[in-house]
Amino acid sequence: MEHFTFILALFATLFCLTYSVELTFELPDNEHQCFFESIEKGTKSTIEFQVITGGHYDVDMELTAPSGQVLYKDVKKQYDSFTWTADASGIYKFCFGNEFSTFSHKVVYFDLQVGDEKPLMEGMDSQAKAMTLMETSVQNVHEDFKTAIDYQTHFRLRELQGRSFAEDLNERVMYWSIGQSVVIVLIGIGQVMVLQSFFTDKHKTPSAT
Amino acid sequence: MLISCFSVLILISNVSCLYFHIGETQKKCFIEEIPDETMVVGKYKVEIFDRNVNDYIPTVYGLGMHVEVRDPDDKIILSRTYAAEGRFTFTSHTAGEHVVCLHSNSTAWFSAGQLRVHLDIQVGEHAVDYQQVQAKDKLSELQLRVRQLLDQVEQITKEQNYQRYREERFRQTSESTNQRVLWWSIAQTVILLITGFLQMKHLKSFFEAKKLV
Numbered sequence: 001m002e003h004f005t006f007i008l009a010l011f012a013t014l015f016c017l018t019y020s021v022e023l024t025f026e027l028p029d030n031e032h033q034c035f036f037e038s039i040e041k042g043t044k045s046t047i048e049f050q051v052i053t054g055g056h057y058d059v060d061m062e063l064t065a066p067s068g069q070v071l072y073k074d075v076k077k078q079y080d081s082f083t084w085t086a087d088a089s090g091i092y093k094f095c096f097g098n099e100f101s102t103f104s105h106k107v108v109y110f111d112l113q114v115g116d117e118k119p120l121m122e123g124m125d126s127q128a129k130a131m132t133l134m135e136t137s138v139q140n141v142h143e144d145f146k147t148a149i150d151y152q153t154h155f156r157l158r159e160l161q162g163r164s165f166a167e168d169l170n171e172r173v174m175y176w177s178i179g180q181s182v183v184i185v186l187i188g189i190g191q192v193m194v195l196q197s198f199f200t201d202k203h204k205t206p207s208a209t
Numbered sequence: 210m211l212i213s214c215f216s217v218l219i220l221i222s223n224v225s226c227l228y229f230h231i232g233e234t235q236k237k238c239f240i241e242e243i244p245d246e247t248m249v250v251g252k253y254k255v256e257i258f259d260r261n262v263n264d265y266i267p268t269v270y271g272l273g274m275h276v277e278v279r280d281p282d283d284k285i286i287l288s289r290t291y292a293a294e295g296r297f298t299f300t301s302h303t304a305g306e307h308v309v310c311l312h313s314n315s316t317a318w319f320s321a322g323q324l325r326v327h328l329d330i331q332v333g334e335h336a337v338d339y340q341q342v343q344a345k346d347k348l349s350e351l352q353l354r355v356r357q358l359l360d361q362v363e364q365i366t367k368e369q370n371y372q373r374y375r376e377e378r379f380r381q382t383s384e385s386t387n388q389r390v391l392w393w394s395i396a397q398t399v400i401l402l403i404t405g406f407l408q409m410k411h412l413k414s415f416f417e418a419k420k421l422v
Contacts, residue, residue, distance in 0.1 A: 021227050021329055024240040035229045107240065112227065138354045145361040149334075152368050156242065159372070163379055170386050177393055181400055188404035192411055199419060 020117070022153070024052065024109040027059065032097035039114055041089040046113045049096070050079035050157050053164040055104030060097035066090025076100070109157055117146075228327040233257075235324075236312035243332055244371035245304040247364075250336035251276070251329065254294040255313065258323040265325040267293065273314045274326075281305030290314050298336075304371045333367070334360040 019037075027033055039045055051057040058076040065071050065088065072082045086092070096108050131139065231237050241249060255274055256265040276297050278287035286307075287299045301307060313324060337360055343353050 019226055020335075022332075023328075023330065024242070026238060026240070033229065035227060037227050114226075132351075135351060135354065138351065138358060141358055142354065142361065145358065145365065148365055149361065149368070152365065152372070156368070156372065159375065159379070160242065163375075163382075166379070166382070166386075170382075173390070177397065181397060184397070184400055184404055188408055192408050195412060196415055199416070199421065 019114045020112065022109070022111045024107060027054075027096055027098045027106045027108050029101050029103050029105055030099055032060075032095050032099060034093055034095040035110075035112075036091050036093050037112060037114065038090065039086045039092050041086055043115045044083065044085050045092075045115070046081065046083045047094060047110060048079075048081040049077075049108060049110040050161075052107040052109055052157060052160050054106035055101050057106075057161065059106060059108055060095075060100070062095045062097070064093045064095075066092065111153075226327065227329065228325050231324050231326060233313055233315045233322045233324055236310055237326070238308050238310040239328075239330065241307045241309060241330065241332060242305065243301050243307060244367040245301055247301050247333050247367060248336050249299055249301070249307070249309075249333075250331050251297045251309065252295075253297075253311065253329070254327040256293075256325040256327075258325070265323075275312050275314050277310045279308045279310075281307070304374060333364040 023035075025033065037045075047063065049059070049061060051059050056076075057078045060075045061072065061077060061080065062070060062074075063072040063082065063084075065086075067088060067090075071084055074080065094110075094112075096110075098104075098106055229237070243249065253274060254267075255272065256267055257272065258264075259266045273290050273292050274295065275290045276287060277285060278297075278299050280286050280301065281303055286302075287297065289297070291297065299307075309330065311326065311328070334357070337357075339353060339357060342348065342356065348356065
């Protein structure tokens, strides 16, 4: 039983140590949204973010270490990726800011990867014991698939960005062409009225004198 | 023994590490763009800010989270109130953007506190708990690895099908836009001609009435 509790305790810490999360959220204008993650010392983490829709597709991002030191800060980025190794255990804070835009509402995607992937079973670590050739190749295939899924996600986001831009453009073109038709008709009426007023004035002036 | 062990495991895995803060009455939505027939598992835990302790503590007075999931057609596919800590699962039936919204069931209007929400959403193959699969099906290590590979391949295939579907839709949109631009430019030329014609007709009758011609 003691053995079990030990494994459980190990698993509990493992859950916090090895973690990956992808989220897509809406960021309204003039607002910022912070996320927090507890990271153990010495863990390598990667954060990737991308703006999917809204405005000029840009956002501010700031990553702060538990000590308050700013690890990463950039303004008006469309997408970026940042990898760091935690030099202290504690709560790392990352914030997305949209304070600079007054009316464009944005959708932001981020992917946070903390540490290595969780092993399938407890005690099943690649370093723990020698793997057979079969197991190694399965592991390699698994890694390749992970890369493929990763690329697919990126491709999907690029496509989404492109599509939302095209839809936006379509809408703007539509409104502008409606506006243009109205302008044509108004100019047509205006021209006739101006022309009429010229002749009416010319006609009236000699008859008055 | 084993079962109790796994139930404890599930309990532990409910506590996720990523968290954010929201107001007690605020609503927070997340978007998941997923192919059809994909399983999504969300785990969350909510804590409330206590002024006495000056820290976030687990909620005590029956504060829970309301989870609402809408599919791409804006139809509600999941709407339930859970406890302060819980797990929700849904499977998509149509491909597209699924919106997952979380808000607390708090009825506080004034002096609404801050909530800390731990959230973890895993999609597709990531949502599968291989610990449970192994316990249930009694698989060897290699079998379990192969099972994971199969799940991954399935996920990639679904995603690819979805991408193909979206590409098709995008192309249709582009083609219809192209058509509409063509027709619109013809219509605009016609408007221009009609305007010019009416102008001339009107001016002619005007000049005739003024006896200028």
